Amino acid sequence: MSTPTKAHPGTLDAMLVGTSAGLRKALDLVARYADCAAPVLVVGETGTGKDLVARAIHYLGPRRDGAFIPVNCGALPDTLIESELFGHARGAFTDAARTRRGLVREAEGGTLFLDEIEALSPRGQVVLLRFLQDASFRAVGDDQTHKADVRIVAACNVDLFSLSQQGGFRSDLFFRLDVLRVDLPPLRERPEDLDLLVPHLLRGVAQTTTGPPKAISDEALALLRSLSWPGNVRELEHTLVRACLSTTAGCIDVDTLLTSSPGLREAAAQRSGERGCASLREAKRAAVVNVERQFVMEAMAVGNGNISEAARICNMQRATLSKLVKKHGDALACRDRGAAKPADTGRSLYLTTTSPTIRTSK
Structure with missing residues (x-):
């Protein structure tokens, strides 16, 4: 199921490359967590480097001379979970022709990396929870209980807390694993x-x-x-x-x-279209803001600075105008300082004192 990996000297920068704030924060946590023995939960989308973080925690910590044992939880056969994790004695079941140590014993003095922990079956979650409670286990077909000395690092690509709240993952196991956490930002960020x-x-x-x-x-x-x-x-x-x-x-x-x-061409075109749509939305929002600001400035001008009077002239609710005044107070402040007065064209672009309706300029 897994091959023991001996730790080797290394630095974080040799494994995870970048200077962005999100990545540096994650790497700082890795360096801080490496020296303690508490479980770590690494959270990130597929391909973000969760396995590299797990290895870095192992290599930079005091267990670097022990084995690093990665386990794909989604690949653990439900009927053989105890045997895979804890081993079995010879003759414990059909096809058990020899004694097997199990992954936990392989990781003794090192790190057991539980990848895709969200894919662990309900039965597997019970087995793992029981082991985490006191770090003791018993091999299949063996009547002797053993104590394990392993560091647990788990990884998931979903919101494990939300999954536990929805009943898709044991909440008690989640809290056992989520002692220390490293969140890896996606590459797009x-x-x-x-x-x-x-x-x-x-x-x-x-x-x-x-x-x-x-x-x-x-x-x-x-x-x-x-x-x-x-x-x-x-x-x-x-x-x-x-x-x-x-x-x-x-x-x-x-x-x-x-x-x-070839998929890059389509992805690039789609990305360009998304940016174009975003630019159009921003332009629309900016236009609305400009219209509102001009309206507020002219409304308060015809109302001589009195919100109630301005609302009456504009034939609108006072509360509505009051919200606009609060929203665009900076424009009014500039007007009062003479920095942004409406152009004197002989008539208002938005208001008229003879007709309290709002209209657009021709």
Whole structure:
């Protein structure tokens, strides 16, 4: 089910690359949590590097000389959970031809990394909760209880608290795991990190291919920064692998990216359309604000600064005008200082003293 991984010397910056505030906050927590023994819950979307965080916690802590045992909780067979975690004695059940140590014993003195903890079956949750209560276990077919010395790090890509509130995950197990927490920001929230992350990933690609690391053009890097990356760093890495293997040139340009990953063209077009829609919405909001500000300034002018009188002239509720006055008080302050008076065109663009209706300018 899992292969023991020996810890090796390393630094956080060698594993998780970036300078954004969200990532640096997460890395600061990793460094702080590495030296204690309390369970850690790592939360982040798929591809954000939860496994790297778990390894960093292990490598930077006092258990670095022990084994790091990753466990995919979604792959644990429900009928063999105790055997997988705690081992079994020879002859404990059919096909148990030899004694098996189990993942907990493999992680003795090290770290047990429970990946995709949200996928653990209800029965598996009961088994894990029982183990976490006193760190003791019994192998299948063995009548002796053993104590374990392992650090627990779990990871999930969903809101585990909400899932527990909805009955999809045991709340008592959630609180056992959620002692310390590291939240990893998605790549779309830290596009500035691609300036360091892309060259770092390209160097990694070069280690598995022939030739020196490839460079990337400014235009290609700008394209990568503009995308939302639902698969996060893993998706970015796969995109760069395809780009490197599809060209013999020493530099990756936009054409190389779009040719090697056709989906990028559609994603880039969709992203551009979203930005266009967002710009239109902002323009509409700005236009409404400008109209409201001009209206308030002229209304208060014809009402001689009296909200009740201005509301009567404008044929509107006093409370409505009062809210607008509070909302655009800065414009009134500028007007009073002579910094932003309505243009004197002989008539109001929005108000008329003979007809208290609002109309747009021709």
